Amino acid sequence: MIESEIDRVVIYGWQGSLIQVFKNDKLID
Numbered sequence: 001m002i003e004s005e006i007d008r009v010v011i012y013g014w015q016g017s018l019i020q021v022f023k024n025d026k027l028i029d
Helices: 002-013 017-024
Strands: none
Touching: none
16 A cells, blocks of 8 residues: 555656645655
């Protein structure tokens, strides 16, 4: 499950702004 979350962070990380949103959502907590 953690790997899947990280994958999404990496994918959305390309846009930069979205990665912050995921952090706020505690997705990669």
